[in-house]
Amino acid sequence: MTTVNTAAVQEDSVVRPIHNPQATVNPCTLCAPLGAALATTGIQGAISLLHGAQGCATYIRRYLISHFREPVDVASSSFGESQTVFGGEDNLSRALDNIEQQYHPDIVTVATTCVAETVGEDVPMLLKRYNSRRNKALPVVYAATPSYKDGHVEGFHSMVHGIVQSLATNTGAPRRAVNVLPPLISPADLRHLREIVQGFGVKATLVPDYSDTLDGVILDEYRAMPEGGTPLDDISSMPQSLTTIDLTMTGKAPRASDVLARRGAQIHLLGLPVGIRATDAFVEHLTQMTGVARPQWLAQERGRLLDGYADGHKYVFGKRVGLYGDPEWVASLATFLFEIGARPVVCATGARNRALTKALEQLPPGSVDEVLDDTDFVRFEVACRRTNPELLIGNSKGYGIARNLGIPLLRLGFPIHDRIGAGRIQVLGYRGSTWLFDSIVNLLLERKQNASDVGYSYL
Amino acid sequence: MAFELLKDRRSQVVRSQRNEVASVDCNKASVAGSVSQRACTFCGSRVVLYPIADALHLVHGPVGCAAYTWDIRGALSSGPELHRISCSTDLREKDVVFGGERQLETSLRQLISKYSPKAAFVYGTCVIGVIGDDVAAVCRRVEQDVGIPVIPVLAEGFCGTKRDGYNAATRALLTLIGRGDTSSIGKYSVNLMGDFNVAGESWIIKKYFEKVGIDVVSVLTGDGRVDDISRAHGAKLNVVQCAGSMTPLAQGMRERYGIPYIRVSFFGVEDTSDALYRTAKFFGSPTILSSTQALVTEELSRVLPELRSIRCKLQGKRAGLYVGGAFKAFSLVRALRQLGVSVVVAGTQTGNQEEYAELQAVCDENTIIVDDTNPLELAAFLVEKDVDVFIGGVKERPVAYKLGIGFCDHNHERKVALAGYAGAVAFAREIHATATSPIWSLMPRRSRPERARIGKATP
Numbered sequence: 047m048t049t050v051n052t053a054a055v056q057e058d059s060v061v062r063p064i065h066n067p068q069a070t071v072n073p074c075t076l077c078a079p080l081g082a083a084l085a086t087t088g089i090q091g092a093i094s095l096l097h098g099a100q101g102c103a104t105y106i107r108r109y110l111i112s113h114f115r116e117p118v119d120v121a122s123s124s125f126g127e128s129q130t131v132f133g134g135e136d137n138l139s140r141a142l143d144n145i146e147q148q149y150h151p152d153i154v155t156v157a158t159t160c161v162a163e164t165v166g167e168d169v170p171m172l173l174k175r176y177n178s179r180r181n182k183a184l185p186v187v188y189a190a191t192p193s194y195k196d197g198h199v200e201g202f203h204s205m206v207h208g209i210v211q212s213l214a215t216n217t218g219a220p221r222r223a224v225n226v227l228p229p230l231i232s233p234a235d236l237r238h239l240r241e242i243v244q245g246f247g248v249k250a251t252l253v254p255d256y257s258d259t260l261d262g263v264i265l266d267e268y269r270a271m272p273e274g275g276t277p278l279d280d281i282s283s284m285p286q287s288l289t290t291i292d293l294t295m296t297g298k299a300p301r302a303s304d305v306l307a308r309r310g311a312q313i314h315l316l317g318l319p320v321g322i323r324a325t326d327a328f329v330e331h332l333t334q335m336t337g338v339a340r341p342q343w344l345a346q347e348r349g350r351l352l353d354g355y356a357d358g359h360k361y362v363f364g365k366r367v368g369l370y371g372d373p374e375w376v377a378s379l380a381t382f383l384f385e386i387g388a389r390p391v392v393c394a395t396g397a398r399n400r401a402l403t404k405a406l407e408q409l410p411p412g413s414v415d416e417v418l419d420d421t422d423f424v425r426f427e428v429a430c431r432r433t434n435p436e437l438l439i440g441n442s443k444g445y446g447i448a449r450n451l452g453i454p455l456l457r458l459g460f461p462i463h464d465r466i467g468a469g470r471i472q473v474l475g476y477r478g479s480t481w482l483f484d485s486i487v488n489l490l491l492e493r494k495q496n497a498s499d500v501g502y503s504y505l
Numbered sequence: 506m507a508f509e510l511l512k513d514r515r516s517q518v519v520r521s522q523r524n525e526v527a528s529v530d531c532n533k534a535s536v537a538g539s540v541s542q543r544a545c546t547f548c549g550s551r552v553v554l555y556p557i558a559d560a561l562h563l564v565h566g567p568v569g570c571a572a573y574t575w576d577i578r579g580a581l582s583s584g585p586e587l588h589r590i591s592c593s594t595d596l597r598e599k600d601v602v603f604g605g606e607r608q609l610e611t612s613l614r615q616l617i618s619k620y621s622p623k624a625a626f627v628y629g630t631c632v633i634g635v636i637g638d639d640v641a642a643v644c645r646r647v648e649q650d651v652g653i654p655v656i657p658v659l660a661e662g663f664c665g666t667k668r669d670g671y672n673a674a675t676r677a678l679l680t681l682i683g684r685g686d687t688s689s690i691g692k693y694s695v696n697l698m699g700d701f702n703v704a705g706e707s708w709i710i711k712k713y714f715e716k717v718g719i720d721v722v723s724v725l726t727g728d729g730r731v732d733d734i735s736r737a738h739g740a741k742l743n744v745v746q747c748a749g750s751m752t753p754l755a756q757g758m759r760e761r762y763g764i765p766y767i768r769v770s771f772f773g774v775e776d777t778s779d780a781l782y783r784t785a786k787f788f789g790s791p792t793i794l795s796s797t798q799a800l801v802t803e804e805l806s807r808v809l810p811e812l813r814s815i816r817c818k819l820q821g822k823r824a825g826l827y828v829g830g831a832f833k834a835f836s837l838v839r840a841l842r843q844l845g846v847s848v849v850v851a852g853t854q855t856g857n858q859e860e861y862a863e864l865q866a867v868c869d870e871n872t873i874i875v876d877d878t879n880p881l882e883l884a885a886f887l888v889e890k891d892v893d894v895f896i897g898g899v900k901e902r903p904v905a906y907k908l909g910i911g912f913c914d915h916n917h918e919r920k921v922a923l924a925g926y927a928g929a930v931a932f933a934r935e936i937h938a939t940a941t942s943p944i945w946s947l948m949p950r951r952s953r954p955e956r957a958r959i960g961k962a963t964p
């Protein structure tokens with residue numbers, strides 16, 4: 047089988063059937079500004095402001111903090127009743143002033159909550175007016191993130207698009223660097239992608255890169271802004287890099303790499319490097335674009351992953367697995383499962399785009415029994431009861447279903463609210479895939495061992 | 506860290522003085538751009554009604570507001586668990602443009618027929634306030650057809666503060682109370698108000714009352730049931746624990762049904778004993794009083810030895826706290842004092858003027874008292890006061906940990922019962938575990954000799 051280029055497939059909006067309005071029970075998505083705020087944490091010196099009422103920002107912070115277990119500061123322009131009637135310009139200005147005074151940021155990203163979008167705030171105009179009143183402009187980036195259209199996946203992509211659109215403007219000298227546009231992945235995975243790229247002797251520019259900001263070390267002082275994130279200068283020179291590897295499936299959200307393409311950059315769409323074939327594609331592309339041979343340690347890690355496959359292949363063969371989460375994850379994991387001989391029987395996402403469905407069509411017919419798009423967890427559970435998975439892979443919100451079905455859950459993706467170390471989970475590259483493969487095998491072994499009357503300690 | 510309070514925030518922070526009460530500016534919208542730790546009006550109403558386990562809770566609006574409040578609280582139920590699912594009308598763009606009433610009505614009917622709740626609460630979020638759906642009319646219409654109470658909770662996030670959300674919940678509860686049959690309710694009967702059965706706390710308290718011969722007609726709203734709440738007006742006394750959220754309801758019931766109320770707390774052994782005695786005295790029955798004495802004596806003899814031994818290990822430690830309501834803060838100050846720990850920073854999300862005056866009175870001199878704080882302020886206060894242990898919610902946790910400070914979750918998200926006598930021991934154990942953990946002595950801030958106060962105590 048050829049490599050499934052999962053990210054290469056895009057399609058426009060799929061909407062809930064208009065004549066069959068249904069309630070959503072146990073949502074499988076978060077809202078758009080969460081994605082925008084998260085993307086912002088990966089930019090050096092950036093802080094995020096949500097234009098709208100206070101609650102959204104606080105809820106979003108709690109969600110992010112519970113996953114990353116790190117401080118995540120997201121400001122709000124704190125709409126009251128009068129702002130919903132007369133507009134939020136004053137609050138927006140006051141918020142920017144206060145943010146500047148407290149955080150001294152290099153840049154502020156502004157995203158909208160539903161209420162600001164509904165009252166029709168013209169945020170770009172308000173930001174322009176704000177800066178025209180100042181002596182020195184405060185650098186701001188804006189993304190529209192109405193959650194009645196989009197979820198956190200699209201919000202994330204919209205903000206990355208906004209950042210690239212306003213900041214990646216340098217068309218100067220070419221640089222020996224590789225850009226990577228990742229979807230929502232863990233800090234550990236971001237770090238590893240950077241490590242792989244740097245293994246080819248070039249600079250890595252990841253947008254966003256919250257590997258340090260959201261997996262920080264303990265310091266002896268509290269920092270208003272954690273260290274790390276992609277430097278603004280690096281973002282600025284992105285169009286001059288050797289290549290841009292885009293790992294996202296943006297659906298109907300705007301795509302940052304399209305902007306870079308218009309500015310002369312070379313774009314390559316790939317699926318997340320999970321497993322041998324997908325990682326090979328990533329690595330081969332780097333070899334090609336840098337002209338540097340694959341480093342020896344990568345070859346070793348590849349060999350080790352294959353060795354692991356051999357050790358565990360029988361335990362996963364034909365095993366039925368349920369996948370849910372962000373489309374990039376589900377698509378890549380489905381491809382990976384196919385590679386190791388397991389079956390992704392049900393694949394679900396709460397994201398509101400057809401990207402996943404399209405991507406999965408690349409697998410041989412019959413590989414997947416059911417694909418759910420724009421779903422909630424109640425519908426996913428019903429699909430699980432039809433397809434009988436023996437293992438689930440996804441975020442902690444699916445724990446209840448795994449429990450009901452009496453099958454193990456491998457926690458991956460966002461959010462993970464019932465374990466520590468979510469930021470340290472690494473499943474990308476050969477190294478990460480080895481951990482992933484071992485974990486799948488061991489969960490299945492453990493289940494069998496627990497269910498056995500004998501209780502062998504030698505398997 | 507150079508830190509300066511925002512100008513807009515100065516009136517919300519005071520230091521307690523011996524003979525003087527400073528006024529704390531409070532009960533107002535969060536300052537724009539301050540990064541408040543507090544959510545919104547909707548959040549306030551949701552907190553109060555959340556534990557009612559046989560009611561449907563439908564959040565009308567875009568999906569986020571519901572997603573962020575899905576199964577996040579530790580409120581337990583002894584039976585149905587409808588409160589643990591998250592229902593949203595999940596409004597999409599067409600609904601926002603053309604109105605969401607049809608989506609609301611369809612969702613409501615669908616969910617009621619699927620889950621057969623005893624009542625339904627419909628929360629209108631910000632967008633609803635702006636697009637002007639007539640939520641009350643839809644509720645009335647559906648109520649007539651389905652024959653259960655369908656109650657609108659009008660608490661759009663931007664309309665006031667979290668405290669206003671309590672009032673919205675009060676109005677909702679008052680429409681339920683008074684519907685049930687009270688003929689079987691005896692003369693020694695109470696409603697336990699403002700306990701949310703986090704980790705089974707209502708059960709602990711209920712058992713005390715039952716042991717001394719007092720019936721608990723309903724708990725508002727821990728392990729709540731619609732039928733119990735609708736006959737709450739038959740109780741002879743309201744015992745109010747979380748006074749911030751429940752005083753409006755207690756007052757409403759006094760006006761409407763002539764039921765008196767007392768304010769108590771079940772956090773800490775002193776407050777618990779005091780609460781039980783005051784309830785017993787209210788009824789004036791010698792039997793109840795003597796059983797209460799017996800119960801208190803027995804419980805104290807069970808827990809005091811351990812509390813004393815923990816006190817020896819904690820003596821001289823300093824605590825900071827930031828909690829939802831002021832009444833919990835009063836209790837915690839006393840409970841910590843009993844453990845030899847002094848509170849040096851005390852803040853709340855929803856305190857009012859009177860409550861802050863009382864808080865200053867309960868606290869030692871020069872305690873920092875703060876309303877609606879933010880992470881940078883907290884970090885600065887914790888460092889200034891060299892705090893050893895912080896008590897708050899999930900959003901405050903990483904601030905403490907980054908500073909090498911112990912942390913105890915006292916929010917509704919926790920899974921450990923901290924009320925009553927057993928709870929007081931659990932609280933002491935947790936404070937002990939986190940304040941004296943040997944790991945802190947390894948943290949950079951604490952490994953400096955002048956700051957190495959933590960980690961020295963014998964665990």
Ligand code: SF4
Nearest residue numbers: 077102160193569570
């Ligand atoms: S109103 Fe919109 S932005 Fe705010 S929490 Fe709800 S869905 Fe998210």
Ligand code: SF4
Nearest residue numbers: 099101102570631662
């Ligand atoms: S939209 Fe309004 S109700 Fe919903 S979380 Fe935001 S502030 Fe609260």
